[in-house]
Amino acid sequence: MADFKYKIDWIPDSKKLRETVTPDVEPQGIASRPAPAQDKKEDMDFYTKMYEIMSAYFDTDEEAEQVLSSKKPDAAKAKQSTMEEYGRLFMYATEPKEPAPVSEDPDRQFSGSGVSIEDRFPETNLSDTIADESTAPLSEVDPERRADEEFLRTGELPAAETGEGLMTRPKARPELNNIEDVSERYGTTVGGVMKEFETVEGLEPHIGKDWENVTLAYGIVPDKGLKIDGLDVPDSRNKRGVWLKKNGYVDSAGKATAKFAKANVDTSNVSKEGIDRNLFNSDLEWSAAVVNEFNKKVAAEYDMDTLSEEAKKGLLDIAWNGGAGSLAWSGTKAWAAEASKAPEDRITSNVLDLTKHNTESGKPVRGLVARRSRMANTLLPNDEKVAFIEQRGKETKLFTQDGTLLKTIQTKNMPSSPDGWIDVNGNDLGVEELMFSPRPQARK
Numbered sequence: 265m266a267d268f269k270y271k272i273d274w275i276p277d278s279k280k281l282r283e284t285v286t287p288d289v290e291p292q293g294i295a296s297r298p299a300p301a302q303d304k305k306e307d308m309d310f311y312t313k314m315y316e317i318m319s320a321y322f323d324t325d326e327e328a329e330q331v332l333s334s335k336k337p338d339a340a341k342a343k344q345s346t347m348e349e350y351g352r353l354f355m356y357a358t359e360p361k362e363p364a365p366v367s368e369d370p371d372r373q374f375s376g377s378g379v380s381i382e383d384r385f386p387e388t389n390l391s392d393t394i395a396d397e398s399t400a401p402l403s404e405v406d407p408e409r410r411a412d413e414e415f416l417r418t419g420e421l422p423a424a425e426t427g428e429g430l431m432t433r434p435k436a437r438p439e440l441n442n443i444e445d446v447s448e449r450y451g452t453t454v455g456g457v458m459k460e461f462e463t464v465e466g467l468e469p470h471i472g473k474d475w476e477n478v479t480l481a482y483g484i485v486p487d488k489g490l491k492i493d494g495l496d497v498p499d500s501r502n503k504r505g506v507w508l509k510k511n512g513y514v515d516s517a518g519k520a521t522a523k524f525a526k527a528n529v530d531t532s533n534v535s536k537e538g539i540d541r542n543l544f545n546s547d548l549e550w551s552a553a554v555v556n557e558f559n560k561k562v563a564a565e566y567d568m569d570t571l572s573e574e575a576k577k578g579l580l581d582i583a584w585n586g587g588a589g590s591l592a593w594s595g596t597k598a599w600a601a602e603a604s605k606a607p608e609d610r611i612t613s614n615v616l617d618l619t620k621h622n623t624e625s626g627k628p629v630r631g632l633v634a635r636r637s638r639m640a641n642t643l644l645p646n647d648e649k650v651a652f653i654e655q656r657g658k659e660t661k662l663f664t665q666d667g668t669l670l671k672t673i674q675t676k677n678m679p680s681s682p683d684g685w686i687d688v689n690g691n692d693l694g695v696e697e698l699m700f701s702p703r704p705q706a707r708k
Contacts, residue, residue, distance in 0.1 A: 440546070450556045454552065454559050471519075475520070478492070491530035502625065558580060566579060575600065595636075616671045619636040619673060622636060624680065625680075628677065634688055648664065649664065650670060653688065656683050657679070659672060
């Protein structure tokens with residue numbers, strides 16, 4: 265084989281060849297429009313020309329074939345070959361080797377130094393040794409580099425990706441199976457209110473005292489998406505009540521009919537506060553997420569650190585039933601202010617001020633008075649708790665268990681609910697005057 269030096273400028277007409285092979289082009293920046301891809305034939309001509317030029321420096325074609333190739337290099341094979349060679353070198357470099365034989369006195373460096381034999385080989389306290397990235401194995405410095413270390417050790421490419429990368433869809437959260445799971449995920453306030461909803465509202469769709477609404481499990485009245493027997497239920501409250509009566513699900517007295525009891529209530533596509541039911545595994549999970557959304561609104565309006573657990577649950581129930589705007593009601597503010605006081609310092613009339621917010625679409629609803637009364641009762645002593653509610657036209661009265669009149673609420677409009685008596689839990693007691701012992705009397 266001919267003897268020559270591998271310096272391109274020493275090749276005759278090298279400058280001219282370079283200009284021919286790589287013509288001048290305008291500089292292109294990062295944002296420049298990319299140049300058209302080079303034609304594959306021109307790409308192959310480049311390697312053919314270079315092969316012909318370089319093969320001229322060999323004595324025979326056979327010698328040239330052993331070193332040169334007119335084909336475009338296979339980048340993947342070249343990379344694989346390089347990495348395999350790198351792996352073998354790594355193994356060689358890290359493989360333990362026998363120590364070289366000592367050919368001279370190991371104590372020679374201490375000769376005449378005055379260092380005692382005990383001090384020449386002091387004990388090493390490994391606990392005082394601080395490992396850093398320069399000495400620690402790759403797997404200890406950075407666990408994510410273990411795959412790279414394994415490749416270098418074996419020369420084999422890492423296993424296929426698991427699919428759990430940065431953009432991988434996160435795994436579903438564990439299912440909620442009971443109220444205890446709700447409390448663990450969202451806190452005791454949400455869990456406590458959910459437990460009360462489970463007791464008061466139940467787990468099945470129903471039409472209660474508020475006959476214009478269809479209430480779902482845990483007391484949710486959906487904003488939209490409800491179907492009954494395959495028919496779309498109107499989203500508007502006013503239209504919904506008329507629709508329920510027209511289709512025979514509510515009678516003239518505002519009570520659910522036998523037809524509703526047998527109806528197929530489809531909740532699969534309902535939504536509340538922008539939270540869709542079809543994104544959750546169960547009514548419990550969906551309801552808990554919705555209740556937690558209202559709890560966030562309470563936290564945005566009030567300083568939760570200054571409120572008792574009962575006060576937090578009360579405010580959450582108010583927001584749940586009246587919407588986020590109910591947190592700014594004067595009665596709500598008065599109730600919350602009394603909640604922050606010691607029990608003996610609370611003023612009953614201020615606590616009961618919450619019950620004046622008893623209208624729906626401008627019309628009084630005695631069921632709402634009952635709900636507000638239950639919230640008021642959480643702050644009142646037993647002898648001052650609301651037990652019975654009487655509604656007569658535009659006037660609603662609250663009584664204790666023994667018949668003491670606690671408060672009278674006057675409204676501008678006639679109620680949408682029928683006149684009569686209910687207890688504080690909303691149970692209908694009829695229209696006849698209740699018999700108290702003693703008879704109801706105004707509280708002094």
